[in-house]
Amino acid sequence: MHVQEMLRTHPHVRGNVNDALLRCIEHCFDCAQACVVCADACLGENKIELLKQCIRLNMDCADLCAATGNLASRRTGTNEAVLRMALQLCAEACRACGEECRRHADKHEHCRICAEACRACEAACREAAGTITPRH
Amino acid sequence: MHVQEMLRTHPHVRGNVNDALLRCIEHCFDCAQACVVCADACLGENKIELLKQCIRLNMDCADLCAATGNLASRRTGTNEAVLRMALQLCAEACRACGEECRRHADKHEHCRICAEACRACEAACREAAGTITPRH
Amino acid sequence: MHVQEMLRTHPHVRGNVNDALLRCIEHCFDCAQACVVCADACLGENKIELLKQCIRLNMDCADLCAATGNLASRRTGTNEAVLRMALQLCAEACRACGEECRRHADKHEHCRICAEACRACEAACREAAGTITPRH
Amino acid sequence: MHVQEMLRTHPHVRGNVNDALLRCIEHCFDCAQACVVCADACLGENKIELLKQCIRLNMDCADLCAATGNLASRRTGTNEAVLRMALQLCAEACRACGEECRRHADKHEHCRICAEACRACEAACREAAGTITPRH
Numbered sequence: 001m002h003v004q005e006m007l008r009t010h011p012h013v014r015g016n017v018n019d020a021l022l023r024c025i026e027h028c029f030d031c032a033q034a035c036v037v038c039a040d041a042c043l044g045e046n047k048i049e050l051l052k053q054c055i056r057l058n059m060d061c062a063d064l065c066a067a068t069g070n071l072a073s074r075r076t077g078t079n080e081a082v083l084r085m086a087l088q089l090c091a092e093a094c095r096a097c098g099e100e101c102r103r104h105a106d107k108h109e110h111c112r113i114c115a116e117a118c119r120a121c122e123a124a125c126r127e128a129a130g131t132i133t134p135r136h
Numbered sequence: 137m138h139v140q141e142m143l144r145t146h147p148h149v150r151g152n153v154n155d156a157l158l159r160c161i162e163h164c165f166d167c168a169q170a171c172v173v174c175a176d177a178c179l180g181e182n183k184i185e186l187l188k189q190c191i192r193l194n195m196d197c198a199d200l201c202a203a204t205g206n207l208a209s210r211r212t213g214t215n216e217a218v219l220r221m222a223l224q225l226c227a228e229a230c231r232a233c234g235e236e237c238r239r240h241a242d243k244h245e246h247c248r249i250c251a252e253a254c255r256a257c258e259a260a261c262r263e264a265a266g267t268i269t270p271r272h
Numbered sequence: 273m274h275v276q277e278m279l280r281t282h283p284h285v286r287g288n289v290n291d292a293l294l295r296c297i298e299h300c301f302d303c304a305q306a307c308v309v310c311a312d313a314c315l316g317e318n319k320i321e322l323l324k325q326c327i328r329l330n331m332d333c334a335d336l337c338a339a340t341g342n343l344a345s346r347r348t349g350t351n352e353a354v355l356r357m358a359l360q361l362c363a364e365a366c367r368a369c370g371e372e373c374r375r376h377a378d379k380h381e382h383c384r385i386c387a388e389a390c391r392a393c394e395a396a397c398r399e400a401a402g403t404i405t406p407r408h
Numbered sequence: 409m410h411v412q413e414m415l416r417t418h419p420h421v422r423g424n425v426n427d428a429l430l431r432c433i434e435h436c437f438d439c440a441q442a443c444v445v446c447a448d449a450c451l452g453e454n455k456i457e458l459l460k461q462c463i464r465l466n467m468d469c470a471d472l473c474a475a476t477g478n479l480a481s482r483r484t485g486t487n488e489a490v491l492r493m494a495l496q497l498c499a500e501a502c503r504a505c506g507e508e509c510r511r512h513a514d515k516h517e518h519c520r521i522c523a524e525a526c527r528a529c530e531a532a533c534r535e536a537a538g539t540i541t542p543r544h
Contacts, residue, residue, distance in 0.1 A: 001438050002525040006445040009517035011452040030409050037414040040482040044419040048320045060207050067203040074448040085225045093218050109417035117410040137302050138389040142309040145381035147316040166273050173278040176346040180283040184456045210312040245281035253274045339475035357497045365490050
C-alpha cells in the first residue's frame with residue numbers, strides 16, 4: 001500500500017508526521033472495504049432477513065470510513081475541528097457496525113472478520129481524534 | 137429529481153415521513169455537487185494559490201455531504217445516534233466551507249453560489265438533526 | 273439545485289456550455305440517489321431473497337453514477353477519452369439496474385420509480401457521450 | 409488489510425477465488441488513496457498552476473478506482489459485462505493519471521509514488537478484465 005509513503009512526502013506533512021493519524025487512515029480504508037464486502041456477502045447468505053440490519057450498518061460504516069479516510073488524507077490548510085468530529089463519528093459508526101457483526105460472527109466468517117476490522121478502526125479513530133487539537 | 141418520491145414509497149417511511157430529513161437529503165446531495173464543481177472551477181482560476189483552502193474545504197465538504205446524504209437515505213433499521221452525529225458534522229463542514237467560499241464570492245460567481253448551497257445545507261442539517269431522537 | 277448554475281460560471285465552461293452534458297450530470301446524481309434509496313427500500317421488503325440482485329445492481333449503479341457525475345462536473349484540463357468511456361459505462365450500469373428494477377415495478381413502487389430514474393439516466397449518458405470527441 | 413480474507417469467506421467466492429480480481433481490488437483502493445493524497449499534496453506545492461491537470465486527473469482517478477474497487481468487491485449475482493467495462497475504464501484512468509504524475513516525478517516525490525501506484529493498478533485492472541467473461 002502506498003498511502004503511508006505518499007503522506008510522508010506531502011509538503012505539509014514532511015518532518016511533522018502524526019503516526020496515529022496515518023495508522024487511522026489505513027484503518028478507515030481497510031474498514032470501508034471490509035464493510036462493502038460484508039454487506040454483499042450477507043446478501044449472499046440464506047437467511048438474509050436476519051442480516052438486514054448488518055447490511056445497512058455495513059453500508060453506513062463503509063460510507064463514513066471512506067469519507068473520513070479522505071478527509072484525514074488532506075493535510076493542506078486547516079480543518080481540524082471538522083476532522084476531529086469526523087474521527088469521533090467514524091468511531092461510533094464502527095462501534096455500531098462491529099457490535100452487529102459480532103452477533104453473526106459464529107455463523108458467518110465474513111462477519112467475524114468485519115467485526116475485527118471495525119474494532120481496530122474504532123480504536124484507531126479514537127486514538128487519532130485525541131491527537132487533533134482544533135485551533136481557534 | 138426522484139429522491140423525495142422514492143423515499144415516500146420506502147416501506148419504513150410510508151405514512152411516517154420526516155419532511156425536515158427529506159429536505160436535508162436533497163440539500164446534502166445538492167451541496168456535495170456544488171462543492172465538486174467549485175473545487176474544479178477554483179482550479180481553473182488564475183490565482184489558484186489564493187483558493188487552495190477553498191478547494192480543500194470544498195473536497196472535504198463534498199465527501200461529508202455525500203456520505204451524510206447516503207446515511208440519511210437509509211431508513212431500514214435504526215442507526216439514529218450515528219445519523220444525528222453525521223448531520224451535525226455535515227453542518228459544521230458546510231459552515232467552514234461556506235465561510236471560505238463567501239470570502240471569494242465577489243470575485244468568483246461559483247464561490248458565491250457554492251456559499252449559498254453550503255448555507256442552505258447547513259441550516260437543513262441542523263433542522264434535521266433536531267428531529268432525530270436516538271433510542272437507547 | 274445549484275449544479276447547473278455552478279457549472280455555467282465555471283471558468284472553463286462559460287460561453288461554451290454543453291447542455292447535454294449538464295443534463296446528464298443532473299441525471300447521474302439523481303439516479304445515484306434513487307439507487308441508494310431503492311437498495312435500502314428493497315432491504316425493508318418482506319421477500320428480500322427475490323430482491324438480492326436488485327439490491328446489488330442498485331449499489332453498483334449508485335457507485336458508477338456518482339463517480340460519473342463527479343467526472344463530468346470537472347471541466348479543467350482534458351480527460352475526454354476517459355469521460356466518454358465513463359458515460360458509456362454508466363449507461364450500461366443504468367440499463368442493467370433499470371431492467372432488474374422493472375421486474376419488480378408492479379410489486380414495489382420504489383422499484384418502478386427507480387427504473388424510471390435509471391432509464392432517464394441511461395438516455396442522458398448516451399446522448400452526452402455522443403457529444404464528447406476525445407482529442408488525440 | 410482485511411479485504412482479501414473477507415472475500416475468501418464470501419458465500420459466492422468460497423472455493424472459486426479469482427486471484428487476479430482479488431489483487432486488482434487491492435490495487436484499486438490503494439490507487440484511489442494515493443490519488444487523494446497526491447491531489448492534496450500538489451495543492452500544497454508552490455507552483456500549483458503547473459499541477460492543475462495533475463490534481464484533476466488525480467481526482468478523476470480516485471473516483472473511478474474507488475467505484476471499481478466497490479463493484480469488484482460485490483460478488484452476489486452477475487453484472488459481469490459492467491464489471492469488465494469498469495475494469496477497462498479504470499485502467500484508462502490510471503494510465504492518464506500515471507502519465508501526468510510521471511511528468512512531475514523528478515520534482516515531487518508524491519507524484520513519483522502516485523505514478524507507481526497508477527501503473528500497478530492499471531496492470532492489475534487489465535489482467536483482471538481479461539479473466540471476466542460476460543454471460544449472455
